[in-house]
Amino acid sequence: MGGATIVPAVETSFTVNGQTVHMALDPRESLLDVLRERLGLTGTKKGCDQGQCGACTVHLDGRRIVACLMPAVQANGRAVATIEGVASPDGVLHPLQEAFIEHDALQCGYCTPGQVMSGLACIAEGHVGSDAEIREYMSGNLCRCGAYAGIVAAVRQAGRSGI
Amino acid sequence: MRAFAYAAPATVAEAVDALVALGPGAKFLAGGTNLYDLMRLEVETPPAVVDIHRLAGFEAIDTAGATELIFGAGARMSDVADDPVVRAEYPALSESLRLAASQQLRNMATVGGNLLQRTRCGYFRGGSQYPCNKREPGSGCAARGGIDSGHAVLGVSDACIATYPGDWAVALLAFDATIDVAGPHGERSVAVAELHLEPGDTPQREHTLAADELILRIRVPVSRAGAGSTYLKIRPRESYAFALASAAAGLSLDPGGTVSDCRIALGGVATRPWRCTAAEQSLLGGRLTTDAARRAGEIAFADARPGRHNAFKIELGIRTVAEALRIAAERAAR
Numbered sequence: 014m015g016g017a018t019i020v021p022a023v024e025t026s027f028t029v030n031g032q033t034v035h036m037a038l039d040p041r042e043s044l045l046d047v048l049r050e051r052l053g054l055t056g057t058k059k060g061c062d063q064g065q066c067g068a069c070t071v072h073l074d075g076r077r078i079v080a081c082l083m084p085a086v087q088a089n090g091r092a093v094a095t096i097e098g099v100a101s102p103d104g105v106l107h108p109l110q111e112a113f114i115e116h117d118a119l120q121c122g123y124c125t126p127g128q129v130m131s132g133l134a135c136i137a138e139g140h141v142g143s144d145a146e147i148r149e150y151m152s153g154n155l156c157r158c159g160a161y162a163g164i165v166a167a168v169r170q171a172g173r174s175g176i
Numbered sequence: 177m178r179a180f181a182y183a184a185p186a187t188v189a190e191a192v193d194a195l196v197a198l199g200p201g202a203k204f205l206a207g208g209t210n211l212y213d214l215m216r217l218e219v220e221t222p223p224a225v226v227d228i229h230r231l232a233g234f235e236a237i238d239t240a241g242a243t244e245l246i247f248g249a250g251a252r253m254s255d256v257a258d259d260p261v262v263r264a265e266y267p268a269l270s271e272s273l274r275l276a277a278s279q280q281l282r283n284m285a286t287v288g289g290n291l292l293q294r295t296r297c298g299y300f301r302g303g304s305q306y307p308c309n310k311r312e313p314g315s316g317c318a319a320r321g322g323i324d325s326g327h328a329v330l331g332v333s334d335a336c337i338a339t340y341p342g343d344w345a346v347a348l349l350a351f352d353a354t355i356d357v358a359g360p361h362g363e364r365s366v367a368v369a370e371l372h373l374e375p376g377d378t379p380q381r382e383h384t385l386a387a388d389e390l391i392l393r394i395r396v397p398v399s400r401a402g403a404g405s406t407y408l409k410i411r412p413r414e415s416y417a418f419a420l421a422s423a424a425a426g427l428s429l430d431p432g433g434t435v436s437d438c439r440i441a442l443g444g445v446a447t448r449p450w451r452c453t454a455a456e457q458s459l460l461g462g463r464l465t466t467d468a469a470r471r472a473g474e475i476a477f478a479d480a481r482p483g484r485h486n487a488f489k490i491e492l493g494i495r496t497v498a499e500a501l502r503i504a505a506e507r508a509a510r
Contacts, residue, residue, distance in 0.1 A: 018178075018179040020179040020180065020181055020182075021181070023182055039179075040180060040181075040182035040225070041177045041179065041180070043212075062216075063213060063216075064209055064213060064280075064281060067278065067280060070280055073283075076254075076283045077279060077280045077283060078280050078283050078284050079278075079280045079281065079284070082208055082209045082212055082213055082281070082284065083208055083212070083284065084182075084205075084208060084212055086182055086184070086227070087208065087227060087229060089184070131279075131280065134279070135279070138279070140279075148414075148415070149415050150279055152278060152414075152415035152416040153277070153278020153279055153280045153281065153416055154278075
């Protein structure tokens with residue numbers, strides 16, 4: 014009755030954009046919340062927090078996932094990549110980021126980090142053979158501004174340029 | 177979210193032991209895309225979880241065997257969907273996975289966990305503000321008097337009309353798949369046809385596995401109908417949505433074009449993955465004409481019991497079956 018449930022913290026180690034982090038985590042914490050609230054990496058966005066919008070897309074061991082539906086303890090021993098690691102350290106944008114600008118692939122920009130992370134994976138997976146294939150494999154990333162035509166154009170351009 | 181204890185064992189044996197040691201209510205957590213989501217909604221409130229997402233050997237895929245395809249329960253949906261043998265020789269299996277969720281979710285979710293995916297009924301997910309016999313036995317069914325446009329028309333009961341939401345289990349059912357499970361008392365096998373339950377008076381019981389049993393692998397017998405198959409999924413939008421109606425169809429044709437093997441299973445319209453044996457029988461020994469395909473669809477939905485807003489699923493479902501059979505026949509004739 015009103016007493017606290019004691020749950021042991023879970024020692025967790027993983028890398029984020031190549032840097033190792035060690036943390037004691039409450040198993041309830043999502044990877045998304047750990048990235049944003051504990052590590053200050055607020056580029057990864059929280060949209061629906063239910064796995065439906067794709068705004069929190071990051072890469073885990075090189076594959077895209079949604080960070081909101083993963084307890085951060087599951088990242089133990091793994092490599093996480095976020096939007097903060099996409100541009101060069103000297104600030105030069107990635108060709109896909111340049112393509113987003115060139116094709117007006119955003120308006121408000123809130124979904125854009127997730128779109129870029131998803132687009133990078135879409136290209137790496139080889140799912141850029143046609144606009145229909147790009148649309149299908151980008152369908153996990155919603156854009157409330159409706160910049161879809163530009164997003165498809167940007168992914169197509171970056172994908173065809175062999176990055 | 178309620179607090180829970182967390183264990184991450186390294187092997188299947190340790191995982192089974194850990195679940196028992198953590199006591200009643202403990203659950204296995206694999207990809208997390210369903211359980212962790214429902215825990216956040218407090219629809220699921222396990223006091224402990226055993227993380228099985230990286231168990232040794234749990235994600236192995238073997239499609240080279242002469243008698244069966246074997247998918248480790250921990251294999252990711254995306255990996256099975258993209259397996260070259262699955263893509264080429266069992267398109268219904270591949271399509272059922274590729275048309276489910278998004279690539280991000282398919283990279284997380286496992287093919288074992290997906291079998292036990294829980295319903296998307298909004299009243300079930302909506303929590304204690306709604307009565308729900310599945311979530312809170314005996315509390316009633318908000319869907320029956322509410323908006324039931326997404327709900328089932330086959331296998332429904334007075335207690336529950338929630339749709340089984342998955343695609344993969346539907347395709348597996350059509351191809352007579354079996355799962356192997358491990359528990360404290362050893363291993364056993366369960367046909368996918370015997371895995372899921374209709375709601376009846378106990379909609380909280382969705383499957384025949386014990387709470388301490390872990391799915392190890394899925395086995396699919398090799399069949400000629402695999403190559404002549406499709407999974408056709410009709411959704412409210414083109415991609416990334418649950419099925420309004422779906423059909424897995426597989427056909428073998430004699431050289432003369434006569435149907436010698438036929439598999440039909442439905443998704444999106446029933447309370448569990450739904451095999452249509454009578455519809456299959458109606459096609460055996462004949463040619464797959466447009467009329468015969470339509471008739472098979474009508475047989476599949478002969479016992480449908482629509483509610484207030486979902487009667488459209490009957491005609492939609494009939495047409496989905498007919499179109500899936502047409503695609504399957506085209507592929508079978510190649």
